[in-house]
Structures are given as C-alpha cells and as structure tokens.
Amino acid sequence: MKKIIVAIDGHSSCGKSTLANDISHACGYLYISTGSMYRAVTLYFLRHDTDIKNPEAVKKALHNIDTDLRVIDGETFTFLNGENVETEIRGMPVSNLVSQVSAIPAVRTAMVAQQRKIGENKGVVMDGRDIGTVVFPEAELKIFLTSDPNIRAIRRYRELQQKGIIAALQDVEANLTQRDHLDSTRTNSPLAKASDAVLIDNTNISREEQLAMVLALMDCRMKEG
Numbered sequence: 384m385k386k387i388i389v390a391i392d393g394h395s396s397c398g399k400s401t402l403a404n405d406i407s408h409a410c411g412y413l414y415i416s417t418g419s420m421y422r423a424v425t426l427y428f429l430r431h432d433t434d435i436k437n438p439e440a441v442k443k444a445l446h447n448i449d450t451d452l453r454v455i456d457g458e459t460f461t462f463l464n465g466e467n468v469e470t471e472i473r474g475m476p477v478s479n480l481v482s483q484v485s486a487i488p489a490v491r492t493a494m495v496a497q498q499r500k501i502g503e504n505k506g507v508v509m510d511g512r513d514i515g516t517v518v519f520p521e522a523e524l525k526i527f528l529t530s531d532p533n534i535r536a537i538r539r540y541r542e543l544q545q546k547g548i549i550a551a552l553q554d555v556e557a558n559l560t561q562r563d564h565l566d567s568t569r570t571n572s573p574l575a576k577a578s579d580a581v582l583i584d585n586t587n588i589s590r591e592e593q594l595a596m597v598l599a600l601m602d603c604r605m606k607e608g
C-alpha cells in the first residue's frame with residue numbers, strides 16, 4: 384500500500400491532534416505533533432532562563448536540546464533530553480511563551496529540519512501551523528482545520544482538567560486568542576492555509592465523521608499517485 388504524508392494545520396485547539404491520532408491509529412501512520420516539539424523547546428528555555436532575545440543564547444541552548452516523541456501503549460508522549468515532559472508542556476507557563484519562542488528563526492530552522500527528516504519515509508501524519516506551507520509543501524494531502532473559537536476554548540479547558548492541570552476558562556480563552564494572533568501574524572512561516580489544502584470546519588461534525596472524511600480523501604490521494 385502506497386504511503387503518503389498527511390499535513391494538518393490550523394488554529395490552536397481545533398482538534399488537530401485528535402484527528403492526527405485517529406488517522407495514525409486507523410492507518411498505522413507515525414503521528415508527529417510539531418507543537419509538542421516547540422513546547423518542549425519553550426520548557427527548556429524557561430527552565431534555563433534562556434534570554435530569547437539573545438540569538439547567541441538561543442543558539443547555544445538549541446545545541447543542548449533533544450526532543451523526541453515516544454508512543455507508549457498507543458499514546459504519544461513528549462520527551463525533553465530523555466525526560467517525559469508531556470504534562471508540563473501543556474501548562475500555562477509554556478502556553479504563554481510558546482508563540483514567542485516558535486517565532487524565533489533559529490528555533491524554526493532546527494525544528495523544521497528534524498520534522499523533514501522524520502517524514503522522509505512517508506507514512507506520517509504531522510500537525511502544526513506550517514506543515515502544508517513550509518515543512519512539506521509537497522505533501523499528498525493537506526488539511527486546514529478550524530472550528531468556532533468558543534468551542535475551542537471549552538475543549539482545551541476540559542482537556543486540561545482531564546490532565547489535572549488547573550487553569551481558568553477565561554485564561555485558556557485569552558491564551559488561544561493571543562496565540563492565534565501571534566502565530567498568524569509572525570514574519571517567519573505564519574499560520575496560513577496552503578492554497579491546495581482542504582478546509583474542514585469541525586464545529587458541527589463528530590470525531591467519527593471527521594475521520595471518515597479524511598480517510599476518504601487519503602484513499603483518493605493514494606489512488607491519484
């Protein structure tokens with residue numbers, strides 16, 4: 384069976400990782416959450432008081448960072464220099480800084496190189512903000528996901544609650560609005576829909592319907608090639 388690259392981009396908390404996980408389980412594809420990689424770098428900078436305005440300090444820190452995504456019992460966990468940081472990278476301190484960190488050119492260059500290497504052999508579903516536009520502009524299937532902002536905030540709030548992370552709904556909502564603004568307006572690789580991406584608004588469709596739509600699209604793309 385031919386393997387392809389599925390690139391999923393879209394706003395914060397619109398269910399990209401849920402869709403990517405569902406595709407990964409349905410097709411046996413490797414799932415790469417690029418947001419987790421940017422979050423792990425942000426956590427390292429926070430822990431080491433890295434001055435993100437100082438290019439030399441950033442460059443030095445990047446040399447000491449090894450991020451890695453591991454699947455344990457079917458779930459993906461983010462590791463930073465061998466430590467499982469999956470819960471910590473979802474908290475508000477990282478969420479409040481990650482958009483500034485991911486706008487730094489040196490950070491993007493390092494992450495994009497890793498992401499391209501991981502996707503070399505295809506059979507990958509990758510989610511983020513610039514996957515269809517920058518990381519894999521030649522991906523066979525590109526999805527641009529979106530949904531109603533209020534629904535997104537409530538979903539993220541519930542997700543955090545389930546993970547035992549305490550945050551007020553209004554802080555979660557403010558963080559999403561701010562990140563969407565920063566991510567869409569930055570100079571380097573801003574969040575944008577690739578011209579050949581399929582737009583899916585999942586406000587009023589179920590998880591199962593969304594997966595069925597994407598599996599049908601994958602089937603078409605695999606036959607096209």
Ligand code: DC
Pocket residue numbers: 395396417418419421422481482485486510511512513514562566
């Ligand atoms: O997918 P996420 O919400 O966990 O991503 C966290 C942040 O990382 C997001 O606000 C912007 C940044 N990001 C990025 O700039 N490029 C990507 N490909 C993925 C994430």
